[in-house]
Amino acid sequence: MTLALPSEARGTVRRGISPRTALAALALALIVALALAAPLIAPFDPLDQDLLALNMPPGPAHWLGTDHMGRDVFSRLVIGARTTLIVGFGGALVAFALGAGFGLVALSFGRWAEAAMFAVIDLVRALPDVLLALLLIVALGAGAGPVVIALGIAFAPFFAYVARATFHRESVKDYVAAARLFGGGRLHVLRLHLAPNLAGGLVTQAAILLPRCVVTESVLSFLGLGSSPDAPTWGRMVADASRYIEVSPHAILAPVIAIIVLTLSLSILGEAVRRGLDPLREMRGGM
Amino acid sequence: MNVQVSLNTPAKKAPPAPAPLLSLRNLVIAKAGRRLVDGVSLEIAAGRTLAVIGESGSGKSLTALALLGLLPEGLDIDEATRIAVDGRELGPRDERGWRALRGRRIAMVFQDPMACLNPFMRVGDQIDEALRRAGIASRTERRQRTAERLAEVELPAPETLARRYPHELSGGQQQRVMIAMALAGAPDLLIADEPTSALDASVQAEIVALLARLQARRGLALLIITHDLSVAGALAHEVAVMQRGRVVEAGPAAEVLVRPRDPYTARLVGARRRLDEVAPHRPDAGGVIVEAEGLCVDYAARRLFGAPHRAVHEAALSLVPGRTVGLLGESGSGKSTLAAALAGLRPLSAGRVRLLGHEVVPGGRPLPRTLRRQCQMVFQNPYGALNPRLTIGWALAEPLALMGVPAREREARIALALKEVGLEHEHAARFPHQLSGGQRQRACIARALLCEPRVLICDEVISALDMSVKVQILDLLRRLQQERGFAMLFVGHDIEAVRWIADEVLVMNRGRIVERCAADALDEAHVRDPYTQRLLASRLLPRAA
Numbered sequence: 075m076t077l078a079l080p081s082e083a084r085g086t087v088r089r090g091i092s093p094r095t096a097l098a099a100l101a102l103a104l105i106v107a108l109a110l111a112a113p114l115i116a117p118f119d120p121l122d123q124d125l126l127a128l129n130m131p132p133g134p135a136h137w138l139g140t141d142h143m144g145r146d147v148f149s150r151l152v153i154g155a156r157t158t159l160i161v162g163f164g165g166a167l168v169a170f171a172l173g174a175g176f177g178l179v180a181l182s183f184g185r186w187a188e189a190a191m192f193a194v195i196d197l198v199r200a201l202p203d204v205l206l207a208l209l210l211i212v213a214l215g216a217g218a219g220p221v222v223i224a225l226g227i228a229f230a231p232f233f234a235y236v237a238r239a240t241f242h243r244e245s246v247k248d249y250v251a252a253a254r255l256f257g258g259g260r261l262h263v264l265r266l267h268l269a270p271n272l273a274g275g276l277v278t279q280a281a282i283l284l285p286r287c288v289v290t291e292s293v294l295s296f297l298g299l300g301s302s303p304d305a306p307t308w309g310r311m312v313a314d315a316s317r318y319i320e321v322s323p324h325a326i327l328a329p330v331i332a333i334i335v336l337t338l339s340l341s342i343l344g345e346a347v348r349r350g351l352d353p354l355r356e357m358r359g360g361m
Numbered sequence: 362m363n364v365q366v367s368l369n370t371p372a373k374k375a376p377p378a379p380a381p382l383l384s385l386r387n388l389v390i391a392k393a394g395r396r397l398v399d400g401v402s403l404e405i406a407a408g409r410t411l412a413v414i415g416e417s418g419s420g421k422s423l424t425a426l427a428l429l430g431l432l433p434e435g436l437d438i439d440e441a442t443r444i445a446v447d448g449r450e451l452g453p454r455d456e457r458g459w460r461a462l463r464g465r466r467i468a469m470v471f472q473d474p475m476a477c478l479n480p481f482m483r484v485g486d487q488i489d490e491a492l493r494r495a496g497i498a499s500r501t502e503r504r505q506r507t508a509e510r511l512a513e514v515e516l517p518a519p520e521t522l523a524r525r526y527p528h529e530l531s532g533g534q535q536q537r538v539m540i541a542m543a544l545a546g547a548p549d550l551l552i553a554d555e556p557t558s559a560l561d562a563s564v565q566a567e568i569v570a571l572l573a574r575l576q577a578r579r580g581l582a583l584l585i586i587t588h589d590l591s592v593a594g595a596l597a598h599e600v601a602v603m604q605r606g607r608v609v610e611a612g613p614a615a616e617v618l619v620r621p622r623d624p625y626t627a628r629l630v631g632a633r634r635r636l637d638e639v640a641p642h643r644p645d646a647g648g649v650i651v652e653a654e655g656l657c658v659d660y661a662a663r664r665l666f667g668a669p670h671r672a673v674h675e676a677a678l679s680l681v682p683g684r685t686v687g688l689l690g691e692s693g694s695g696k697s698t699l700a701a702a703l704a705g706l707r708p709l710s711a712g713r714v715r716l717l718g719h720e721v722v723p724g725g726r727p728l729p730r731t732l733r734r735q736c737q738m739v740f741q742n743p744y745g746a747l748n749p750r751l752t753i754g755w756a757l758a759e760p761l762a763l764m765g766v767p768a769r770e771r772e773a774r775i776a777l778a779l780k781e782v783g784l785e786h787e788h789a790a791r792f793p794h795q796l797s798g799g800q801r802q803r804a805c806i807a808r809a810l811l812c813e814p815r816v817l818i819c820d821e822v823i824s825a826l827d828m829s830v831k832v833q834i835l836d837l838l839r840r841l842q843q844e845r846g847f848a849m850l851f852v853g854h855d856i857e858a859v860r861w862i863a864d865e866v867l868v869m870n871r872g873r874i875v876e877r878c879a880a881d882a883l884d885e886a887h888v889r890d891p892y893t894q895r896l897l898a899s900r901l902l903p904r905a906a
Contacts, residue, residue: 249756252809256759
């Protein structure tokens with residue numbers, strides 16, 4: 075035995091999956107599959123404008139109709155899923171790595187380092203996240219990569235706060251007092267007692283932030299600073315179609331429903347993972 | 362085994378005895394096929410007291426809830442169950458029928474008054490609400506009755522007190538308010554579920570005395586649910602002892618609590634008696650290894666520029682290898698703060714501690730790690746002292762890893778430590794929540810012992826445990842001390858337990874040590890301090906039949 079994370083402590087004992095979780099996993103798998111197979115299944119080029127068929131309702135030619143510029147909504151939806159997922163997952167992942175990493179470093183160097191480093195995080199958090207992302211994109215240039223980095227930096231503080239709150243919640247526990255009596259320092263407490271307790275909170279935070287990244291990207295697209303000047307994303311589709319909501323409601327409904335399904339299934343899956351990591355779940359009632 | 366509790370069951374040709382106030386027959390409560398309460402029958406006659414005694418998980422609280430029709434959803438009640446009030450039968454889920462009785466015929470007092478009182482309402486308004494529910498429409502009458510009730514539960518200055526919020530009252534006063542609320546509808550039966558378990562010993566005695574006086578004055582029937590034999594002995598005419606959902610023994614209190622027939626009851630009674638034995642006095646061999654002088658501990662002020670709160674005033678004590686000092690005090694007396702300061706978990710504000718040759722002073726160097734390890738602490742709540750995400754084996758590996766014991770040696774040492782505290786090797790693979798309270802506390806003791814401590818500080822280590830488990834843990838600590846010869850500081854609020862395990866007893870009150878005496882001299886005849894006298898006098902004595 076060493077003092078790394080014990081496998082039993084991860085508590086990944088399977089105990090059956092609820093229908094809700096299964097449905098969420100299925101929905102997410104479907105979205106990912108559609109995004110991967112998009113070039114094969116998209117019937118039209120998502121950028122092709124058919125000026126003779128503007129604002130067409132769903133029908134046999136255009137399965138989900140066309141938008142105000144005569145572009146096929148279904149094709150845009152599945153092609154757009156790719157950039158949307160990259161920005162969503164990428165943004166959340168970068169935020170996770172930056173926030174949790176910065177937070178843990180801040181926590182491991184004692185009280186003063188913690189106060190100083192978290193002051194920086196507070197500063198980042200003080201700016202509205204869209205404004206911050208805008209500033210960063212202006213500095214980094216447009217495109218999917220800069221958007222992912224900008225969203226990652228804008229949302230990193232959330233993960234740092236989760237790490238800090240968990241640390242302070244745990245550090246008043248008797249088992250941390252006992253660890254101090256065994257001669258353990260701050261680093262030891264972080265590694266043995268904080269790390270396993272942190273996983274659940276971070277996963278939940280990631281599941282919340284992923285859809286937020288998708289939505290924020292759409293705001294950036296709306297402002298013309300999104301991941302792609304012309305390639306579609308779901309957010310951009312919502313922004314484009316919102317002006318024509320009265321004549322072609324289907325053009326906005328399709329991406330909105332897609333975002334809702336993605337968000338819901340991610341939250342449900344995040345919750346299921348958090349519960350799976352909780353060793354006390356048997357006592358707190360099933361999933 | 363279904364034992365009738367009331368002795369005056371109507372015989373066929375005898376003059377018709379009055380129907381019992383409440384009778385419960387063959388109560389079976391199951392959850393998912395598992396029987397939590399299994400065939401319990403009880404009877405309570407008007408003006409009598411029945412105590413239902415049981416340890417955690419015995420089903421005693423579920424039984425009480427069933428008697429108010431308050432069982433939570435998701436529990437199955439067997440169809441053969443019969444509950445009758447005044448001879449009139451009621452279905453266990455007959456909400457309308459029960460609502461008519463609750464508060465007026467039957468009222469309940471719960472364990473934790475702070476959780477039952479609405480924190481946003483003045484206590485007077487809460488009693489007022491109970492009176493309105495009981496059907497008193499006139500506002501002036503309600504106000505007058507509120508004052509009467511508060512006076513009846515012997516609270517000083519009822520008018521002022523009625524305007525206070527629950528958090529402004531002490532635990533004992535809160536419980537009195539709860540009793541006043543329960544009495545609002547002039548019930549005939551008062552069900553009290555562990556009414557004194559959350560309270561200090563001296564307050565507990567006052568509440569028990571109050572309940573006895575209320576019963577005499579109002580002719581109340583009382584049903585006391587408790588794990589504490591002394592509470593049961595002080596109040597009950599009849600007792601029923603529950604174990605694993607069944608009544609294992611029932612009868613007059615004077616009979617059952619003195620000459621128990623059932624082996625489980627005998628074990629419970631024996632555990633309590635065990636603590637009355639006077640332990641052999643151990644000689645003071647000298648060689649002080651911990652010495653505190655003028656030790657003060659402050660808590661930082663709540664407000665900016667506020668004065669800090671001094672929790673411990675100029676405490677002095679010394680610990681000797683192989684001997685135990687008992688630190689006795691009620692909640693808020695500063696005893697746990699003193700223990701934490703000795704262990705180096707809390708900075709000193711004044712004074713000094715000499716620990717294993719190293720001197721700790723305020724603002725000075727903290728204890729070096731190797732010495733810190735030799736002074737170990739066992740905490741009150743074993744559940745909080747074990748990380749819920751680590752198995753017992755991992756928890757025990759923690760001190761070994763920090764001491765630099767090579768990984769291949771750890772397993773053997775953990776197995777040895779588990780055996781030493783009476784646990785099996787298989788417990789190492791379990792998570793804390795998969796063990797019982799007593800097993801968890803054993804695991805904590807095993808973990809502390811792996812550091813080879815020369816000083817062991819036990820902070821209320823038995824207060825979260827059932828009676829029979831308490832005695833086992835006390836036995837274990839004493840045996841380990843004999844084998845290993847560490848010095849021990851035993852912090853507690855239970856006079857019998859502290860006296861049993863300690864050689865010397867210190868009594869703390871409001872941050873000061875007010876009494877120090879040999880453990881066998883801790884009785885009314887020897888102690889001088891008035892507070893200690895009061896504490897000793899608050900022990901519960903069996904009810905005169």
